[in-house]
Amino acid sequence: MSIPFDIPARFMAGLSSGELQRFGGIIKDAGSGQIVGHLQETGVLQSVLRSGLSFDPTGVTGLIGVAQNAAISHKLNAMQAMMGTLQTLQIATLASSVVGIGVTAASxxxxxxxxxxxxxxxxxxxxxxxxxxxxxxxxxxxxxxxxxxxxxxxxxxxxxxxxxxxxxxxxxxxxxxxxxxxxxxxxxxxxxxxxxxxxxxxxxxxxxxxxxxxxxxxxxxxxxxxxxxxxxxxxxxxxxxxxxxxxxxxxxxxxxxxxxxxxxxxxxxxxxxxxxxxxxxxxxxxxxxxxxxEFIDQIQNEDTQPILILPYA
Structure with missing residues (x-):
């Protein structure tokens, strides 16, 4: 089946202004507390992190590596710009094994x-x-x-x-x-x-x-x-x-x-x-x-968007 995922673009303004807030893998309306959707990192994000970065897998020292080539660096910069709107959720956070969002898309x-x-x-x-x-x-x-x-x-x-x-x-x-x-x-x-x-x-x-x-x-x-x-x-x-x-x-x-x-x-x-x-x-x-x-397969096989959102039913 086709799972009705959204990309985070339409949530950016609300997350930046504080009208929307993240709680774990959930996005909520700050005023009403109503759930808006479920955040989910995808296979493409994990793939880029694995191929382009070196990190401490315990999370003790955080991200310690750098992008290995210009193509990976460009992707990371684009992802960081997008995920910067998700408040505390950063590239270094997702690279750590201690934290993450949604169902892990990591292979x-x-x-x-x-x-x-x-x-x-x-x-x-x-x-x-x-x-x-x-x-x-x-x-x-x-x-x-x-x-x-x-x-x-x-x-x-x-x-x-x-x-x-x-x-x-x-x-x-x-x-x-x-x-x-x-x-x-x-x-x-x-x-x-x-x-x-x-x-x-x-x-x-x-x-x-x-x-x-x-x-x-x-x-x-x-x-x-x-x-x-x-x-x-x-x-x-x-x-x-x-x-x-x-x-x-x-x-x-x-x-x-x-x-x-x-x-x-x-x-x-x-x-x-x-x-x-x-x-x-x-x-x-x-x-x-x-x-x-099917949900797990789709997020793991996603090769374009680093983050998807499943709208709340």
């Missing part, structure tokens, strides 16, 4: 690349710490990243198998357990007197990737109601985690680094808003009779 190859980056950074961090806190050892974070990578690889190959749906269901379930383990570990870690900021950022990146992969897998299975319910449950857990890591206390626990605490707080807020906006996307897909797999 499994890109996500696996980010997971490898997290694992490599974690290995370096562990090597610099004289004594790794017991909580981190108990979580076996790198083992969980390997589990996540294996599940994503199996999800990638699922559509080529006769038992595609059973494979997708099994790996989605495994990713849910990874999310639960990471969430439980984070709840214990963030109340410690001293926290290594880079390790915390690695955990948040893993939590975000596992959450996104689950939602995407359930949409791929066209289990839209289940996807919405899963996002509701994830948001409840993220809210619980948020109560344990208020910004003022995090600054003290992160060796008094207020700037680092603010960045982590900002990233985590974006993760929560993203989860909070996903149930409404699932409801809109149901209301418009849009097949979840």
């Amino acid at each position: 499994t190859a890109i996500i696996l690349q980010r997971l490898r980056g997290i694992d490599q950074r974690l290995e370096r961090i562990e090597g610099t710490l004289a004594e790794l806190p017991r909580q981190w050892q108990d979580m076996e974070l790198r083992k969980k990243l390997l589990t996540m990578s294996t599940s994503l690889e199996r999800l990638q190959e699922a559509e080529y198998r006769p038992d595609a749906e059973s494979v997708a269901r099994a790996e989605e379930e495994r990713l849910n357990y990874v999310f639960g383990d990471l969430h439980g570990g984070l709840c214990n870690v963030v109340i410690e007197a001293k926290i290594d900021p880079a390790l915390l950022q690695c955990l948040l990146a893993g939590l975000s990737l596992s959450a996104d992969a689950q939602f995407k897998a359930l949409l791929w299975l066209d289990m839209k109601e289940a996807a919405g319910k899963r996002a509701v449950n994830q948001f409840a857990k993220l809210r619980e985690l948020g109560f344990r890591m208020p910004r003022h206390s995090m600054a003290e626990r992160l060796a008094g680094d207020g700037a680092q605490a603010m960045q982590i707080s900002s990233d985590f807020s974006e993760i929560r808003m993203r989860a909070a906006s996903q149930p409404q996307l699932a409801r809109t897909l149901i209301a418009q009779g849009i097949n979840g797999r």
Whole structure:
């Protein structure tokens, strides 16, 4: 079916003036609170980011590379000009694995690349710490990243198998357990007197990737109601985690680094808003009779527009 996507051009004026506001993957009317549409990055944006930029996949240092050639630079400049109207949503934000909008359009190859980056950074961090806190050892974070990578690889190959749906269901379930383990570990870690900021950022990146992969897998299975319910449950857990890591206390626990605490707080807020906006996307897909797999295929295969908007039904 043809999915009735809009490009953001007609929303630019409202976003620039503040009449429209972004909340995670949703655009709302600032006055009435009415949902206007659902933001969605596409495959073309992810492709340009992957081919033209070098970035820290944990989001700790943000965007650290530059465009490699004039053609990519031109595309990025055009995208930045357009996305600058989306307030805090910038190229560097979308390049980070910690945040994003809508259903991730990143290919499994890109996500696996980010997971490898997290694992490599974690290995370096562990090597610099004289004594790794017991909580981190108990979580076996790198083992969980390997589990996540294996599940994503199996999800990638699922559509080529006769038992595609059973494979997708099994790996989605495994990713849910990874999310639960990471969430439980984070709840214990963030109340410690001293926290290594880079390790915390690695955990948040893993939590975000596992959450996104689950939602995407359930949409791929066209289990839209289940996807919405899963996002509701994830948001409840993220809210619980948020109560344990208020910004003022995090600054003290992160060796008094207020700037680092603010960045982590900002990233985590974006993760929560993203989860909070996903149930409404699932409801809109149901209301418009849009097949979840077709929705994912269209945004991933888009090769012209970096951002699309699904109008609210």
